[in-house]
Amino acid sequence: MSKKFSQNFKKQPAKHVLKGSREAVIYSMQMLYSLGYGSIAEWTPLEQTEVPGEGAIR
Secondary structure (H helix, E strand, O other): OOHHHHHHHHHOOOOOOEEEOHHHHHHHHHHHHHOOOOOHHHOOOOEEOOOOOOEEEO
16 A cells, blocks of 8 residues: 555545444444444444334444
8 A cells, every 4th residue: 555545544534334233233343443443432322224123323
């Protein structure tokens, strides 16, 4: 990866959405945290989606 690309990449925020069962979303948040992606407090609260039994966070 070029140095120019990595510098530009750090300056541009990305929006990520996790959708799935409550257990799958929480597990994914914990996995991302363990990889150093970000703290769990940075995610929005779990929201219901139009699909029964599914939730989403941003």
